[in-house]
Amino acid sequence: MSGIVFLRTSRIDTLRDFYLDRVGCQLWLDQGDCVIFRHGNLLFGFCERDESDRQGLLTFFYDTQADVDAIYRSLQSVAVSPPVMNEKYRIYHFFAHDPDGRQVEFQTFDHPIDSYLSGETLLLTRRSIRQFKRAEVPAEILRQVLDISRFAPTSRNSQPYYFKVIGDRETLRFLSQTRGGSSAPIACAPMAVAVCSDPELSKRHIQDACIAAYHLLLAAWFYGLGTCWIAAMDRQDVKTRLDIPQSHYIATITPLGYPDPPLPAAPPRKELAEFIRE
Numbered sequence: 167m168s169g170i171v172f173l174r175t176s177r178i179d180t181l182r183d184f185y186l187d188r189v190g191c192q193l194w195l196d197q198g199d200c201v202i203f204r205h206g207n208l209l210f211g212f213c214e215r216d217e218s219d220r221q222g223l224l225t226f227f228y229d230t231q232a233d234v235d236a237i238y239r240s241l242q243s244v245a246v247s248p249p250v251m252n253e254k255y256r257i258y259h260f261f262a263h264d265p266d267g268r269q270v271e272f273q274t275f276d277h278p279i280d281s282y283l284s285g286e287t288l289l290l291t292r293r294s295i296r297q298f299k300r301a302e303v304p305a306e307i308l309r310q311v312l313d314i315s316r317f318a319p320t321s322r323n324s325q326p327y328y329f330k331v332i333g334d335r336e337t338l339r340f341l342s343q344t345r346g347g348s349s350a351p352i353a354c355a356p357m358a359v360a361v362c363s364d365p366e367l368s369k370r371h372i373q374d375a376c377i378a379a380y381h382l383l384l385a386a387w388f389y390g391l392g393t394c395w396i397a398a399m400d401r402q403d404v405k406t407r408l409d410i411p412q413s414h415y416i417a418t419i420t421p422l423g424y425p426d427p428p429l430p431a432a433p434p435r436k437e438l439a440e441f442i443r444e
């Protein structure tokens with residue numbers, strides 16, 4: 167389910183330029199005298215009429231204060247005032263006017279929020295995160311991430327994988343030193359999760375654990391949490407330290423926490439044609 171907020175305007179082309187070029191929205195659907203824009207999961211449309219309807223408030227929200235500062239710099243000429251912290255609502259925000267004189271708000275939340283990413287955005291924006299804020303992951307958010315991860319596919323629905331949550335700083339430091347720079351991100355996060363599997367429960371337990379781990383990476387990002395697949399953790403000393411039976415498999419140990427901005431850009435991908443072979 168989703169929805170669209172519609173407003174009337176008498177200058178659709180000017181609004182098109184404002185929301186596409188200056189605010190950075192995407193054109194979702196063009197129906198001629200009605201255009202619908204998208205900003206993350208927000209769909210909002212304008213329909214051409216004789217008079218503008220300026221009721222309501224469009225609020226665009228971002229991940230960080232730095233993002234709000236950046237959009238403020240580009241909209242400074244139409245901003246009402248610079249961004250400020252609003253303690254009551256725990257938001258950092260500013261107001262601006264669009265070409266109709268409509269008030270629009272740009273903000274970030276100063277507290278963890280429930281998920282809002284669309285499926286496409288979730289898949290396209292997940293990144294390997296190696297720098298984290300100190301903020302702890304709320305227990306309820308962690309529970310939701312692990313709960314969603316239960317829905318990973320497994321061979322014959324055998325569900326042979328399990329998670330080990332690691333919050334002890336000494337253990338995180340130990341794990342971060344197992345593979346030089348490659349494992350270093352583990353110590354930068356407030357916690358880590360080992361995704362393991364039991365060979366007794368499935369012949370395909372390695373594939374099952376890897377898929378479950380990727381499910382976890384996506385579920386974490388759904389809640390704004392960063393992860394990074396750290397490889398080569400299936401080691402004797404790591405299993406001993408984490409009290410994991412030597413016969414079990416560790417797909418990965420991922421750090422888990424809120425990303426420290428700026429988010430890394432996506433490393434370049436090959437063209438689609440190169441992934442498809444005749």
Ligand SMILES: Cc1cc2nc3c(=O)[nH]c(=O)nc-3n(C[C@H](O)[C@H](O)[C@H](O)COP(=O)(O)O)c2cc1C
Nearest residue numbers: 292293294296348349351394395396397398432433
């Ligand atoms: C099997 C596998 C092993 C990886 N091992 C490591 C690792 O040991 N350390 C690390 O920092 N990143 C590791 N990564 C993350 C990759 O470097 C990263 O996915 C890749 O550069 C693409 O970037 P993106 O995840 O931001 O799209 C690994 C990823 C995969 C899938």
